[in-house]
Each structure stands twice: as structure tokens, then as C-alpha cells.
Amino acid sequence: MNKTIYALMTLVMMFCGTGCSSKKKFSSNGKSIVTISGQMAGHDYVDLGLPSGTKWATCNVGATKPTEYGDYFAWGETKPKVDYSIETYKWCKGSDDSMTKYNTDSDYGTVDNKKVLDAEDDAATANWGSAWRMPTRAEQEELREGCDWEWVEDFNGSGVNGQLGTSKKNGATIFLPAAGDRLDADLFSVGSSGCYWSSSLSEYYPYYASCLYFRGDIIVWRNDYRGVGRSVRAVLR
DSSP states (O other): OOHHHHHHHHHHHTTOOOOOOOEEEEOTTSOEEEEEOEEETTEEEEEOOOTTOOEEESSOTTOSSTTSOOOOBOTTOOSOOSOBSTTTOTTBSSSTTOBOSSOOOGGGBOOOOOOBOOGGGOHHHHHHOTTEEOOOHHHHHHHHHHEEEEEESSGGGSSOOEEEEEETTTOOEEEEEOOBEEEBTEEEOTTTEEEEEEEEEOSSOTTEEEEEEEETTEEEEEEEETTSBBBOOOEEO
16 A cells, blocks of 8 residues: 555544453552453453453553553454565455455455454464454444543653553553554554554445554544554453
């Protein structure tokens, strides 16, 4: 995809759009920075008291702590790579109209009407095991609506910017670093924006998938090109 077109598209789509007690860590000024409610298969999670009961990982797939960016994945791929482009995307034959999986429209390739990632194509499951998966768009929207969000620069002295979410229900916290994204061999917008894949195909165009996007104080869900490398924040099954 042409980088200029991608940049313009990004600007447009900005406006579219298990039983352990919680343990909070605090910074020197007493502000809560991350909540750990328990651990599953070697990875910490937080219970934000969301209506669905969904429990979220405290760091990105490929990271070991909340302030690490982790790995970047094209949607439906389970390994990071050097080049994130239409030519290297696993689920097409080199163009937007040649999709080979997760397609609902014959104008864009082989139709299978799959709208949610299979477990074998889920980056969270593939890297962290069967206890974990990528969230659906509805679960990302629940996260967005269920927390009060604050743009934080130099989070707790880490040098990392991102969004700090505080649960409206129980006060638990979650931090999403502004990891930017990867297009072709380049890394864009680190420190200024973050975009986190859901497991849900776009309802508009099948070469898009849904993601949670933020830039500064703006935090929205949107649809974006499947071949771009983005962050993944897992949830428990």
C-alpha cells in the first residue's frame, strides 16, 4: 500500500470509526499505575469489573511488562516479520481483491464468510497458549466504555507514552503503550499513537479488520488494513 495513501487514510479513520484479589502497584506519588488481579499460563491479567467478566492481559503479546511495546502482527498472522505489505500478507495473493481467508465478498477474493479469527490464526493464542485469545471488537468497545482514559507521557518515569485506563466499576487500571504501527519495513508513530487488533473482521470491507486506536486524548475503535503490523493485547478465554 502506498505510504502517502496510508497516512491520509489514517487521518480520516481517526474520526470513524478467575478469582484472585487485585494487587495494585503505585508510583512514588501514590498514583495507581497498574493492577494485577492474577496470572494465567505465565502472564498477568487484570479484572476491570466489566459486565462481560472479560479479563485483560496487563502487557502486550511479545512484551514482559506493561511499558514494553511487544511484537507487531498483521491481522490473522501469528509471527512478527520485517516487511508488512500486501505482497507479504499471508491471507491474500498480493492484492486487496485476492483474499484467501476471512472474506465475505466475492469482489475481494475467495468467500468463506469467516468474520472472527480461528484459534490457529490468533496471535495471542499462538504465542501465549490456549488460555488466551485476541479480543473481539465488542470486547474492545466494552473496555473503552468501561474505563476513564487519560493520555500519559513518560509513564511512571519509563519514557513511554500511552493511555491509562481506570475502571469505572472497581478502580482497577490498565496501561496501553503508544507502540505505533509497522508498514512495509518502517515503524510509524511510536510514542504518539497506538492501535490494537481485535479478532473481528471489518463489517465494511473484508480487507480491513477492527482495532482499538488512540492518539493523544482520542481513543476510538476503527477499521484498518489487515496487512499493517499492529499491537495485540490479549484476553482470557
